[in-house]
Amino acid sequence: MSQSCSIKKCIRTSRGLCDCCQQNLCLQHLNEHNASLISQLNPLTDEINALGDRLKTLSIHKAIADSREKLEQWREDCYKKIDCFFEQKCQELDHLIDEKVGKQREELKRIQLKITELINTQETTRQDIDLLTSTIRELERNMNNIEEACFTVDTRPLLIDDTHVSIGRTTDHELDxxxxxxxxxxxxxxxxxxxxxxxxxxxxxxxxxxxxxxxxxxxxxxxxxxxxxxxxxxxxxxxxxxxxxxxxxxxxxxxxxxxxxxxxxxxxxxxxxxxxxxxxxxxxxxxxxxxxxxxxxxxxxxxxxxxxxxxxxxxxxxxxxxxxxxxxxxxxxxxxxxxxxxxxxxxxxxxxxxxxxxxxxxxxxxxxxxxxxxxxxxxxxxxxxxxxxxxxxxxxxxxxxxxxxxxxxxxxxxxxxxxxxxxxxxxxxxxxxxx
CATH class of the missing domain: 2.120.10.30 (TolB, C-terminal domain)
Structure with a gap:
């Protein structure tokens, strides 16, 4: 037996069951219902077109500017630490040289004072002469060794892996x-x-x-x-x-x-x-x-x-x-x-x-x-x-x-x-x- 259209005041015979609203509708109201649904696609089309235009003009660099700034700061901090470490090792090397030269300088001064003392007193012995000569030869050998010295500097490559910088999404939610x-x-x-x-x-x-x-x-x-x-x-x-x-x-x-x-x-x-x-x-x-x-x-x-x-x-x-x-x-x-x-x-x-x-x-x-x-x-x-x-x-x-x-x-x-x-x-x- 035929059913009437479910739309109020409509006396036409139902032609089908609408999947959306589960109502029996006549052909006219089925068409109207379909047209109504299709008309709702137009605003969605406008929205997706607007989002497409926005995506074209989206500034990725601006969105990640703060993150890039942090990476740049990390790089500068690393450079500073390397420079500081380099200066520290240069100072260690200079200190090593100064220490060796300083000892020879003190010994040289001591010998000069001894010779001056002997000259001023106008009194010396063969033993004094031999001892001074031996000490001078020793000082000369030490100075030759300093000039010819080679210092061993062992270095290792600076290894940087992914654990030094981790990139992830920002926690944008409040803690519960x-x-x-x-x-x-x-x-x-x-x-x-x-x-x-x-x-x-x-x-x-x-x-x-x-x-x-x-x-x-x-x-x-x-x-x-x-x-x-x-x-x-x-x-x-x-x-x-x-x-x-x-x-x-x-x-x-x-x-x-x-x-x-x-x-x-x-x-x-x-x-x-x-x-x-x-x-x-x-x-x-x-x-x-x-x-x-x-x-x-x-x-x-x-x-x-x-x-x-x-x-x-x-x-x-x-x-x-x-x-x-x-x-x-x-x-x-x-x-x-x-x-x-x-x-x-x-x-x-x-x-x-x-x-x-x-x-x-x-x-x-x-x-x-x-x-x-x-x-x-x-x-x-x-x-x-x-x-x-x-x-x-x-x-x-x-x-x-x-x-x-x-x-x-x-x-x-x-x-x-x-x-x-x-x-x-x-x-x-x-x-x-x-x-």
């Missing part, structure tokens, strides 16, 4: 701290260990009493050296120096990642370092005292103080800075107010120290400890709240995004790579996988 409870590794902290953490793409630096230790991405100790320089207040990584920077009470130390050698490069008297952080070319270090100041150092060609930011540009007279973290042209300051027992995170412009935003969490501190923070991807921040045992994820515009309970209470945290977070407590360090 809700997955933080996934613990990859936990390492115990011996009694007397300092809680500070620092990392680069390869290693994490941590004090494990009595040593300063480098951990790999699986939290295995790969290198260590005895630390005998007292309290560690903070540490950070400098890419341009290719060194870790460690703050003692009054001193700044450089740690060589390859040799674990420790060099003292700066000292201040009568004031205590509090925290440090690095941009590409500048070291920022804060003084932990009321009305804290921030000192700004150049890193190359030498670590030298270029500016000291003081109260009231840094904080009020009743406040002190406990942490300073650089990321993407910004400085995040953790500021504690002693009379009010309040804590806030202040985002500043790294060049002018002008305030961008301030976030004050619901924290009232009572313990005699300091608060810390670290940077996350997408210009977000993580504030470590040891008072109530929490990690506070803060958006790039200074709003609370997530609050994560953490037990035992966290002291420090740092992003290790793009998808791992290391957090230190009183008893251990935990490595978390995050997304």
């Amino acid at each position: 701290q809700s997955t933080l409870w996934s613990v990859c590794r936990t390492i115990a902290s011996p009694k007397g260990s300092f809680a500070s953490l620092s990392s680069n793409d390869r290693h994490l630096l941590k004090h494990q009493e009595p040593n300063l230790c480098l951990f790999d991405r699986e939290m295995n100790i790969v290198k260590q050296t005895l630390w005998s320089y007292g309290t560690i207040h903070d540490m950070c990584w400098s890419s341009i120096l290719d060194r870790f920077i460690v703050l003692g009470k009054n001193n700044i130390y450089l740690i060589n990642e390859n040799t674990m050698s420790i060099d003292n490069v700066q000292r201040i008297e009568g004031r205590n370092w509090g925290s440090c952080t690095c941009s590409d070319i500048v070291l920022f270090a804060s003084i932990i005292e009321r009305a804290s100041s921030i000192m700004e150092f150049t890193l190359v060609p030498a670590i030298e103080l270029i500016k000291e930011w003081k109260y009231p540009h840094t904080c009020t007279n009743d406040e002190f800075i406990t942490d300073i973290v650089y990321n993407n042209g910004h400085l995040a300051l953790i500021v504690m107010n002693k009379p009010e027992k309040s804590v806030l995170i202040d985002l500043r412009n790294a060049k002018t120290l002008s305030r961008i935003w301030t976030f004050q969490p619901d924290i009232r501190w009572v313990q005699n400890k300091i608060f810390r923070c670290c940077s996350l991807t997408c210009n977000e921040w993580l504030m470590v709240d040891y008072e109530t045992g929490r990690l506070l994820q803060i958006t790039k515009d200074g709003k609370i995004k997530k609050t994560i309970k953490y037990h035992p209470a966290p002291y420090r945290a740092i992003l290790f790579g793009l998808n791992k977070l290391a957090a230190s407590t009183m008893t251990d360090v935990r490595l978390h996988a995050i997304q």
